[in-house]
Amino acid sequence: MADLSVKVAGVSFNNPLIAASGTFGFGREYGEFYPLSTLGGISCKGITLKRRDGNPPPRIAETPSGILNAVGLQNPGVDVFIKEDLPWLKEQGTVVIANIAGNTVEEYCQMAEKLSETDTDMIELNISCPNVKSGGVQFGTSCESVGNITKEVRAHCKKPLIVKLSPNVTDIASIAKAAEAEGADAVSMINTLTGMKIDINTRRPIIHNNTGGLSGAAVFPVAVRMVWQVSSAVKIPIIGMGGITTWEDAVEMLIAGATALQIGTVLFSDPYAPVKINEGINKFLDDNNISSVTELTGTVRPW
Amino acid sequence: MKYDIRKLVLISNENIAEGIYDMRLEYGDGGIPVACGQFAHVYVPGKSLRRPISVCDARDGVLRLVYQVKGEGTKIMSQMKPGETVDVLAPLGNGFNIEKGKRYALIGGGIGVPPMLYTAVQCESPLVITGFRSESLVILQEDFKKAGAELMLCTDDGTVGRKGFVTDLLREKINEVDEVCACGPTPMLKAIADVCREFSKPCQISLEERMACGIGACLVCAVKVRKNGEEIMQHVCKNGPVFNAEEVVFNG
Numbered sequence: 001m002a003d004l005s006v007k008v009a010g011v012s013f014n015n016p017l018i019a020a021s022g023t024f025g026f027g028r029e030y031g032e033f034y035p036l037s038t039l040g041g042i043s044c045k046g047i048t049l050k051r052r053d054g055n056p057p058p059r060i061a062e063t064p065s066g067i068l069n070a071v072g073l074q075n076p077g078v079d080v081f082i083k084e085d086l087p088w089l090k091e092q093g094t095v096v097i098a099n100i101a102g103n104t105v106e107e108y109c110q111m112a113e114k115l116s117e118t119d120t121d122m123i124e125l126n127i128s129c130p131n132v133k134s135g136g137v138q139f140g141t142s143c144e145s146v147g148n149i150t151k152e153v154r155a156h157c158k159k160p161l162i163v164k165l166s167p168n169v170t171d172i173a174s175i176a177k178a179a180e181a182e183g184a185d186a187v188s189m190i191n192t193l194t195g196m197k198i199d200i201n202t203r204r205p206i207i208h209n210n211t212g213g214l215s216g217a218a219v220f221p222v223a224v225r226m227v228w229q230v231s232s233a234v235k236i237p238i239i240g241m242g243g244i245t246t247w248e249d250a251v252e253m254l255i256a257g258a259t260a261l262q263i264g265t266v267l268f269s270d271p272y273a274p275v276k277i278n279e280g281i282n283k284f285l286d287d288n289n290i291s292s293v294t295e296l297t298g299t300v301r302p303w
Numbered sequence: 304m305k306y307d308i309r310k311l312v313l314i315s316n317e318n319i320a321e322g323i324y325d326m327r328l329e330y331g332d333g334g335i336p337v338a339c340g341q342f343a344h345v346y347v348p349g350k351s352l353r354r355p356i357s358v359c360d361a362r363d364g365v366l367r368l369v370y371q372v373k374g375e376g377t378k379i380m381s382q383m384k385p386g387e388t389v390d391v392l393a394p395l396g397n398g399f400n401i402e403k404g405k406r407y408a409l410i411g412g413g414i415g416v417p418p419m420l421y422t423a424v425q426c427e428s429p430l431v432i433t434g435f436r437s438e439s440l441v442i443l444q445e446d447f448k449k450a451g452a453e454l455m456l457c458t459d460d461g462t463v464g465r466k467g468f469v470t471d472l473l474r475e476k477i478n479e480v481d482e483v484c485a486c487g488p489t490p491m492l493k494a495i496a497d498v499c500r501e502f503s504k505p506c507q508i509s510l511e512e513r514m515a516c517g518i519g520a521c522l523v524c525a526v527k528v529r530k531n532g533e534e535i536m537q538h539v540c541k542n543g544p545v546f547n548a549e550e551v552v553f554n555g
Binding site for chain 2: 022023024025029030032033034045053054055056057058059060061062063065066067069071074206216217265267268269270271272
């Protein structure tokens, strides 16, 4: 039995698998399949300062080896999260990451301040949601805006701060550097890639928002490439995500440069994926006489 | 743990009408803990999403799913063979609330007809109204008769049964029932809700929306409902699929 525990920004995780924001709600539903301590951590559904109802349906479309979604950050608001969900989550024996999104820099700061006074373990700055009209990805696509929002939120945030990066950019490594320079403790990547699917009979996009975020196995090679690029550009840890479906994918992402992992879309077809992926990582480590999962991180041997 | 994924052995998977299949899965002894109107989330090898299929019947240890081939996923389902195992997450959602002593009108339109069979089994001499586009799509008529239902049939083109819509038949019979349960296309459900409102009859409707997790975590299958005067987003998988028709905000 290898050691699966990892540390990100001083926070210890029992294993490297974290549920990805937006796929796992606030944990209660998947907690009816297995104890949430099965996961190293949970990145909660993105929360905003005030309640949001999200986009009109349809909010999802299936695409080759993936899905497009445009939920539009439906959530009850940060205060309800803190009062009704966080206390329960903190009893589940897993790391709790609050994922925050705002319309303005000030809203991000206000939420970071509120959450800093709670038991939340970490804060993940969502500046990469492609499915809302204002906020979201608009903060995440230039070095200047990423640097600025990271700096502002950092000043109001007493928790370890993860900046979640958008892949919808030309040079993700320089964006990661901007986040690192302004005080991010870690980056998580990648959020979804903006995509579209049109019904050829009605000529309407399947998703009411017209465009949506692509996730699932289809994006995995893009995510691996980006994690690899960023890992050689920054010193802070990377939480790798984007289409991880099997334990082999998980191992590959770690080798590319990730310290921990988030999984999401795979849960929709197989809710037990975290259990299977952890078992697979463990067996791989044992078979290769590797005592700790941390020994895999960034060990890619590029040509 | 509340949720359970089982690998069920496929007994049969017959083509019973144009593009419509009848999948029977062996659930095993001890009865199937499923209520009428609930659904099963079926894993389709190679696809990113499960397919939510309403439960058509759950008697005698056999889980019966009657579904229409609409796209790639259901096409793969239609090619599954007896003896194969099918990965099923069920039962999910909240079904129809059937009370003793009430007479129900159960209305199904097209591929919304199947869940009304297991619902009919739970009712005392229900009135079942089924509507289809055309004769080639008609299903489950013998099953409803065996379940003791008073059965009515209509088609849009009049190729079999009455020519017209289920609401035409409902209007003729609504005074003979206490409550209406319905499943089918949204315009049909809206029309049924309107008739029920006109005659002051309670109405439960089963909705459909593109779905992912099936358990209320991912929030994609949103439906707008009115609760205590406020419009809020609920979800077909967890709060439904059956809703009180008066609470649903159509076109929302």
